[in-house]
Amino acid sequence: MTKTASSLAMIALAATSLFGAAGLANAQEQVVNLYSARHYATDEGMYEAFTRTTGIKINRVDADDAGIVARLKAEGAASPADVILLVDAARLASADAQGLFQPFKSKVLDAAIPAKLRAAATPEGVTWTGFSTRARVIVYDPARVKAADVDTYEKLADPKLKGLVCTRTGSHPYNLSLFSTVVERLGDAKGEEWLKGVVANMARAPKGGDTDQIKAVASGECGVALTNSYYVARLIKSDKVDDKAVMQKVKIMFPNQATSGTHVNIAGAAVAKHAKNPANAIKFLEFLASPFAQDYFANGNNEFPAAKGVSVSNPAIAAMGGANFKQENIPLGVVAKNQLKVQQMLDRVGYK
Structure with a gap:
């Protein structure tokens, strides 16, 4: 069942059914209660494998990021959520800043996931970690633009x-995350000047989603x-004549x-602040x-694995050049701290 932020009442009803008092009180039943912003059919096989392997049942409520955060805040300490799965580092960082996660420690995750794809570590542990990555790429019309003129973000x-x-x-969080890394690299003054230059180069006011941008270049x-x-990968895999x-x-x-x-940005997860099953959450x-799981997780949305040394076979990824590109090394946990400052820059330069 897929819910949005506008249907919190229905989510509450579903959660009551899934996480009722009887279920929570049954100490014999091993469960992990998941609030997920990922809605891909391929994930079902991954969840079933976890239950088969561990005996831990996954109870899931699906919503978008905003709906999940709103629900966690409304539930407070009574929340049954154990694991929170969101699809952007900016959104993870925002929820973390609102006190919705708890720190955790895991030697398995420390070894598997690069530090740059996790929240900044403290003596208590980390509060969120990435499990798949996606690149913020540039698409261009080769009939109008030379490759050498778009080979860096700065050249925009x-x-x-x-x-x-x-x-x-x-x-939008996808752009806020990118812009925050550029400001981190260039510094505040040069970063704001860069944003001003991007606005000056606009063909039209910002609108639509990422697919709309690709189609606008093609048109x-x-x-x-x-x-x-x-x-990009979705369009590459599409059977529609127009997409081809x-x-x-x-x-x-x-x-x-x-x-x-x-x-690169992430889809990632955290242990909820008031998790009733924290040990099961960490196992998950x-x-x-x-x-x-990385194969399921990455291929479900045509992304790249986050874990070290893991590769996936995806023809669409191969068509884009594969996953062996040089990635930015600025930790996403550090970048998240820049986002309020960057939003203020966007307001000043008129970036809608």
């Missing part, structure tokens, strides 16, 4: 691209745009390969880092 502010750049809203409305890599036509008209650039590396997170 070059006057050469005036009237050619398209993005979704600057305040000639824009010459260059930002998108998450999995949106779009991908014939655009090229893909993994930016900053000769410098700082391409920005450790399972998500296993090669078996």
Whole structure:
């Protein structure tokens, strides 16, 4: 059952059914209660394998990120949630800042997941960790734009691209995460100047989602745009004639390969602040880092595995050039701290 933020009442009813007092009181039943913003059919096999392997039953309520955060805040200490699964580092960091997670320690996760894909560690542990990654790539029209003019994020502010750049809203978490890394690298003054230059190069006011940006480049409305890599992969895998036509008209650039590396974001998870089954929650997170689960987790949304040394076979990923690109090394936990500052910059430069 998939719910949105606008249907919190229905989510509450579902949670009551799944996590009723009798179920919570039954000490013999091993459970982990999952609030998930991931809604992919392929994940079902992964969840079933966890239960078969551990004997721990997964009770799941699905919503979007905003719905999950709103529910956790409303439930407070009475929340049955053990694991929170969200699909963006900015959203994880925001929920963490609101005190909705608890720190945890796991040698398994320390060994499997790179530190840059987790919250900053404290003596008590970490509060969230990534389990899949996606790249923030550039798509461009090779008939209008040279590859050398879009091979870094910084060049999106070059006057050469005036009237050619398209993005979704600057305040969207996908862009906030990217912009926060650019500001972290360039510093506040140069970072804000860069954002001002991107605004000056806009072909039109920011609107739509990432797929809309790709299609706008293909249609000639824009010459260059930002998108998450999995949106490109979806179009590559599509059987629709129109989608195939779009991908014939655009090229893909993994930016900053000769410098700082391409920005990556995550889908990740945390242990809920008031988890009733914290040990089972950690077992579930450790399972998500296993090669078996990583294959399900990454392929479910055409993403890249987060765990070290794990690879997946996905023709769409291969068509984009594979997963062996240089990634940015700035820790997402550090970048998350820049987002309020970056939002204020966006307001000042008029980035809608």
